Amino acid sequence: MVKTADIVIVGGGISGVSIGYFLLKYGAKNVVIIERDFLASGATGRCGAGIRQQWGSPLNCIMSKFSCEFFETAVDELGFDGDIEFHQGGYMMLVTTEKELAQTKKNVALQNSLGIGTKLITPSEAKALAGPLNTEGLLAATFHDRDGHLNPFTTTRAFADAFVRLGGKVYTNTSITGIRTSNGKITGVDTNRGSIATNTVVNAAGGYVQNIADMVGIELPLYSKRHNILVTEPVERVLGPMLMSFSLNFYCQQTPHGSFLMGRTCPDQPRDLRITADSRFPVAMAKTIVKVLPQLKNLRMLRQWAGLYNMSPDNHPIYDQVPGLEGFYLSAGYSGHGFMMSPATGQSMAELILGLPATLPWGQLGFSRFTEGNTIHEPSVV
């Protein structure tokens, strides 16, 4: 294990490996990723991995457009020898209430103005794009054909392989046991395999960021909560686009492997770090999905699991240096969208840490927005 590093990234999920990759791409040296378990073992490996550019705030539109375009060429950019399984079958958002329709029209106008080619479509157009869809009760839908979903495991590997090729070091099965500070500055980290002297630590520990912040006595304005997902047995493809609806409370995709993967927001989820399966979820999810995709009643659920959403007060991430501790950076609070935003996360954090000109509006995502009343409103969050 190295004794010193310029930058230590805590967490080998999609955000950590993306930050690591972009740091090296923009000229940083001696960057280390410390992962407690194995790559993508936390929320990344448990997420739905949907990719969409259909948002209601300009910030999210810009960040997600950057990310989606990155993923389109990621295999080449990262020089990956595998497949990240980017299925660009489009993302279809179903609208079932008048209020939702009004907001959706505003969102589409915003998206179009920012170069995102979302279309507002009729129920019959939606049916033509998603054969198994039950359009009963559907007022309209939006569709953007460049959205889709990815394989979170291989995408993480793609970043990690590039990071290592550029000289980065990844230490898996390695836990941070302490963070050393001196005079309000980071001086190093301790791990179960030794200590590393460094002046910069990036806390990208996903659901566990507070555990890391606890080591330096800092309370973050974030909390983690459980989110449930289930997956079915695989069948030949019948569903092209990824489906989602705020009013119906679900998202669902058919992966390239053939399985259907779906989730919904469940109330009363624990806000601790429990990621055990929820006994209530399968029935609730099944009731929802067989209404939207009636054919799925003849498909079998294979497995369910849960992961952590790291939530922020305004459902937007924090990309910032933690006030009061120089060299301690935070990239967290993605509120369920960390995977799809991960290229923007990497780009933003690299620019922030290396002091580069901002090409993305990460300046709006600092801690000060909470104290100065500049929180960001996103009307389109599950």
Place this chain on the structure above:
Amino acid sequence: MAIDEKSHILFTKPLHQTPMIYYHSTNTDINLKGDYMRISAHPILDFERGTQVSFTFDGVQVSAYTGETIAAALYAAGYRTLANSPVRHRPRGFFCAIGNCSSCMMVVNGNANVKTCIELVQDGMIVETQRGKGTL
């Protein structure tokens, strides 16, 4: 619609490109077919068969007895291949016969992935060889 054949494995080159050979499901052995295969004289056991029913397998009429699983009835009728495996399209028969594995999954009455080693036959069932992952 075809599923990407390589998607199951990400870093290893396929060991050998398996051609899409669908082994003939009607590949029966005359010596292993029909009621000859149903044991009549056994030193220990007396087999009480249920009532005779029939179902179709890939369009061919097969007779069976209630209380038999689909896989058992097909076996007695001389059929050994129940499915083509999901990626390599190799012929598959049952393996565990008690629902522990996935070797015997077939299309039954239009539903794919039915474990036929534990699913009992019913009169008029439509049973088909499962090719690959099956369809919804």
Place this chain on the structure above:
Amino acid sequence: MIHIDLLIVGAGPAGLMAAKEAGTAGANVLLLERSHVPGGQLVKQTHMFFGSEEQYASYRGFDISEILLDEIKKLPNVKLALNATALAVYDDGIWAAEMDGASYTKILPKAVIIATGAGEKSLAFPGNDLPGVYGAGAVQTLMNQYGIKPANRVVMLGAGNIGLIVSYQLLQAGVEVLAVCDGSPRIGGYLVHAAKLRRMGVPILTSHSVKQAAGQGRLETVVLWELDKAWQGIPGTEKVYRADVLCVAVGLSPLSELLRQAGCEMVYVNTLGGYVPYRDSFLATSRENIFVAGDVAGIEEASSAMVEGRLAGLSAAKFLGLSTPDFNAKRNDCMTQLESLRSGHAGERILSGLAQAVIGS
């Protein structure tokens, strides 16, 4: 939601005995059996059982199943559900099950006995997925449960008790057994079983394994070869058999998924067949209301499974506050029987395994 005193998963020898014992003590019991017939592996055991009178020695397995079922039918507080599979256990104590093969339900039991048994292990060799390469237990099911002759000519891989017994049963069904082989230099099963096969003219090839299974679309040929002391095949020792079935009897592995989901602490013990739960000597796991019995707690003979089932039934009843005046006598009897079943040469491996899995008492 079904509220019940005791949920027992699996109506094999262990589960049936557990239901009988806990039911006799007065517990309301729901006994789930995933198959359409109760009895687990007993229903296809046509040989006489070893052991002692208390474990129905000299009775044939399928007869024992009938005896136990008759006793359970006498207990109105024990409900046996067939085509009923326990699907999941959650941290809120709720269990999910598929009932009647088609409906989902939730169960909130006060105590649970896991008696799910074991599954057959497989082995990787060229051609191992050809139709005709089957688990030995699978062939036994086909032959003894459904009365279907599985083959004309069989090669058996494995000379443990399952390999030997199934080979003999194949002969009884009129099937020619070409050879029984085993990678080990010694016959693992009971020698009386081996002797029964040998005097029928079946060769037993120790230090031999399968090199390859081959055939066009189905098994036609099995190639065996001799293994050296490092268990590597020796080129030039190949023997080729024209067989239509190759049975794989390379051991059993406990079906412990539910114990995992329940968060029971597990340990890998090779001599018990794989991952088994830590338990006390009365079969309580690390989760205070979950008990185990039979092969899921470690692969042994069905006679031990029956005694373990009885012991787990007693332990669960006691946990439920239902212990009867003769509780101590019954429990001591179970302990004595288990001790005796495990006391001989064959029990040495089991005892060494249990030493790693049994903690406290």
Place this chain on the structure above:
Amino acid sequence: MLEKTGVPTQSEIESVFPSDERLSKGPVAVIECFQSIPCDPCATACPRGAILPFADINDRPVIDNDKCNGCILCMTKCPGLAIMVVDITWSQDRALIKMPYEFRPLPDVGQTVQALDREGTVVAEAEVIRVQYNKSMNKVPIVSIAVDKQLVKTIRNIRTICDTPTTATHTAIQEEAQDTGIVCRCNDLQLAEIRALIAKGYTTIAELKQMARLGMGPCQGRNCLPVVVNELSRALGVPVAELPVGSFRPMVKSIYLGDLAGYEEQGEN
């Protein structure tokens, strides 16, 4: 040798046979139980007490040859079918052997059958003298055959249908070098693919699940995991007990979404 071949040696057979003196006095049981196993039904099977009581269930049976009258009661109780009765006094030149025979068809009285030794080799012909089979016999028919007296310690079985058993051939068959055998039937993964992934650094079950969908199919890993943990153990030089096993998630068995959706309960969310 017995442990390797399943066939007792001549001295082992001699060790369980009564003396020539006892044999000359009439029918007597011979128990070929050479291994200590937990089994004791024979100890209580004899109404005359000819089989001595066991101190332990693992004891091997000992016959009091003076009490044994060569009846068949113990034979039908022995799960190992290890008991036969020999009577060298049955006729002037032939001995009678009574043995359990759990096969069909049963021979007819008077039929000439092949007599086999303990390796199944035909050593003589024998005449079937008696076939005993009734309900009290626990489905263990007893066949009595008359054989040459010289062969009482050799013959241990009969064959009623006389066909030639198939033996191994030496036809060369095509080797499929690329086929290393299926480890996972659900996702069609071969052993070589798993080994390649392990060699690439995916050395936990959890990572193999992610990268190859190992153990993620409808069998829920029941079939592949026991094979793969041993592969990992061998490749890493770490005992299986020390390997992390990954997670086990609901459901144990796949269930239709339609069945889930049909469940009604108050308080679902």
